[in-house]
Amino acid sequence: MKKLINDPKQVVTESVEGFGAAHADLVSVHPEPLFITRKDAPRQGKVGLVSGGGSGHEPLHAGYVGRGMLDAAVPGAMFTSPTPDQILPATTAVDGGAGVLHIVKNYTGDVLNFETAAELAEAEGVTVRTVLVNDDVAVEDSLYTAGRRGVGGTVLVERIAGGAAERGDSLDAVTAIAQRVIDNVRSMGVALAACTVPHAGQPSFDLTDDEIEIGIGIHGEPGRHRIAMENADGITGRLMEPILADLKVDSGEKVLLFVNGMGGTPASELYIVYRRARQLLEEQGIVVERSLVGNYITALEMQGASITVLRLDDEMVELWDSPVHTAALHWGV
Incomplete structure (x- = not known):
């Protein structure tokens, strides 16, 4: 294992410390317990948005703290849910009197710990709502979830x-x-190759040089099936087919097409995937109204990609285009 780290047990702490120093104009880091808020939180009269999860998916979630996105992010240990004693103070810290929304990826630990924190926050007088992100069509159940996993759609x-x-x-x-x-x-x-969690010191699963894993999650867990390596267009077609079968987008509808890198894939390869995915959509008369390409929700240094398709309406387009200023997304400001 070769990684730019010091102590595997201090990776999250030191990474968040560096993130906070690099983006001190946008965020504040609260070290004990560990969470991150936007610099101007709480904003009176504004709904607070809180999300979080295991570290290793950067820039998710800390990279999305700021104007037009999250008010707080709660990083757990590597690929491990944050605890209620982190989530609770993050929630109360961004409550401006209008209530707080928890955005939770559908992993068992995240669900349970955010639920506990929400109950504790309600006891302190904070109104909390929760939504569960479960956009992964690869599997219905896994070691980490009951139902579909929350991935790029987050x-x-x-x-x-x-x-x-x-x-x-x-x-x-x-x-x-x-x-x-x-x-x-x-x-x-x-996944073209697995990632290595620092404290584990070895890849999370084994792939030979001529194998790929279709339907992987973002924690290094294996996917739906393993096949021989194919070219980019073939792999893109395998990802798009179940997405479109499940979403049932009709000709003439507008979508946002998001091609995401898992941490170890060059941008040039992501654009090749985007090219074919867009072709497949346009062949069915589907209009690609907005796009996003890059490493936005990763699995450490995993080689691979994910494709996300969002059916858009006019309000979603308006909100997507509205000003945002975070470390990882920023436009219109």
Whole structure:
């Protein structure tokens, strides 16, 4: 294992410390317990958005703290859920009197710990709503979930719900738009090579040089099936087929196409995947209204990619385009 780390037990702490120093104009780091808030939190009268999960998916979630997205992010240990004693103070720290929305990826630990923190926050007088992101069409159940996993669609939920919160929508309205995104987004990923968790010191699963894993999650867990290596167009077709079968997008509808790197894939390869995915959509008369390509929700240094398709309506487009200023996404500011 070769990694730019010091002590495997201090990776998250030192990484967050560096992130906070690099983006001190945007965020504040709270070390004990560990969580990150936007610099101007809490904002009175604004719904607070809180998300989090195991570290190793950077820039998710800390990279999306700021104007037009999250008010707080709660990083757990590597690929491990944050604890309620982190989530609770993050929630209360961003409560500006309009309530707080928890955006939770569908992994058992995240669900349970955010649920506990929400109950504790309610006991302290904070109104909390929760949405569960479950966009991964690869599997129905895994070691980490009951039901579908939350993957690339999480970024889109945080951006669009964040735009709604920033314009002053109520807690119920922000929750509703977040759920609408969840209901209309689907994802699937592929791994060309596994990642290595620092404290484990070895790859999370084994692939030979001529194998790929279709349907992987973002924690290094194996996917739906293992096949021989194919070219980019063939792999892209394998990812798009179940997405479109599940989402049932009709000709003439508008979508956002998001091609995401898993941490170890060059941008040049991601654009090759995007090229073919867009061709497949346009061949069915589907309009690609907005796009996102890059490493936005990763699995450490895993080689691979995921594709996410979001069915858009006019309000989603307006909120997507609204000003955002975070470490990882910024436009219109």
